[in-house]
Amino acid sequence: MITIFNRREVAITYSMDEQARIRELLSANGIDYRYKVMDRTSPSVLTSNRARTGTFGYNMNYTNEYIFYVHKKDYQAAKALIDRRR
Numbered sequence: 001m002i003t004i005f006n007r008r009e010v011a012i013t014y015s016m017d018e019q020a021r022i023r024e025l026l027s028a029n030g031i032d033y034r035y036k037v038m039d040r041t042s043p044s045v046l047t048s049n050r051a052r053t054g055t056f057g058y059n060m061n062y063t064n065e066y067i068f069y070v071h072k073k074d075y076q077a078a079k080a081l082i083d084r085r086r
Helices: 016-028 049-053 072-084
Strands: 007-013 033-039 064-071
Touching: 007 016, 007 072, 016 033, 016 064, 016 072, 064 072
Parallel strands: none
Antiparallel strands: 007 064, 033 064
16 A cells, blocks of 8 residues: 555656556556646646636646656666656
């Protein structure tokens, strides 16, 4: 089980194709993972740029950030798999 206390960040990408490739790669090799999607255009508590400008001027290829986490014991294997396939 992956928790906030025993996980390590193994990859970050903005590409939907790349995140699908990483998910397939990790699951095909039996490595448990979790991922978080952050929408960079959504307003935050501290600032609300989107309310003023919408998404004008944003590169829509970089609106979603995908962050992958694996268990600490699987970090080296996962990192090697991901880096070898890039």
